[in-house]
Amino acid sequence: MAPPEMRVYGGMTGADRRAERRAQLIEAGLDLLGAAEEDRLTVRQVCRRAGLTPRYFYENFADRDDLVAAVHEHVVQTIAAATLAAVEAAGERPAARIRAGLEQLVRSVAGDPRHGRVLFSVTLTNPLLARRRLESSEFFARLLSGQARRSYGIPDGPRLELIAQFLVGGLAQTLTAWLAGAIAMTEDEIVAEYVTIFTALAGRDPRTSG
Structure with a gap:
């Protein structure tokens, strides 16, 4: 049998x-x-x-807690897969890839408020979630580093790590405040501002900085 x-x-x-x-x-x-x-x-x-x-x-x-960890992992993997797919479908132009990825990321969070709460809500204070959020920030920073290397040719090193951590941490805080109603901007406006910030940081030549 x-x-x-x-x-x-x-x-x-x-x-x-x-x-x-x-x-x-x-x-x-x-x-x-x-x-x-x-x-x-x-x-x-x-x-x-x-x-x-x-x-x-x-x-x-x-x-x-085992379920909470699985829920968080499900949200991270769902958003990451959709964002990477959008980036790959955008072609080879760096600006188009950046915009496509950010649009998909913001849309994923705004389109399903549950995702935003699990990833960013400060009212969910479970220690496991706090640890998982730190791990997911590192995960998204690695994804961003890979895209920065491919699109802008930024080599591995402290500068790339700084840019990735700054952008991921800043975007997480921005989306937290935006979802809470503290930032009165549309999805498109959030994406446009962040594309400008990312492009300025990624394209900056540290040898010409004052």
Whole structure:
């Protein structure tokens, strides 16, 4: 007899069904974290939201923090994949690639407020989320460094690291303030300003600086 994960019901294997339940739980966690004023997510809330029993929660996650980590990773990977795809589709002109990436990043955050809250909200004070945010900042800085090397020929070194960290940290703070209503600008205006800032920093020749 085939093991449970290999048995097919309704055209799906056990592994397929487990993956589907995991996706349901992550989506439920994203709904709850993305709507909450504080991080009070519980296993019971997630299961109720997903329409699944705790048995299936613990089939996929060790505890609530394990789910929170998976939700954060899901948001980061979703935004990163969409942003990189937009950059690659923009062609080889540096300015077009920068604009495409920033437009997609801002659109991803503005288009799904849950993403913005999970990535930036200061009311979600879970220590795990704080650590994950630091890790995701490093991840996005590495992505930005790669694009800066390709588009502007900036070599690896302290200058590239400084530019990447400055831009990623600054954009995160800008989007945090913008989502909170502290910056009265449209998506297009935010993108235009940031394209100007990025281009000015990336194109600056430190040998000619005063």
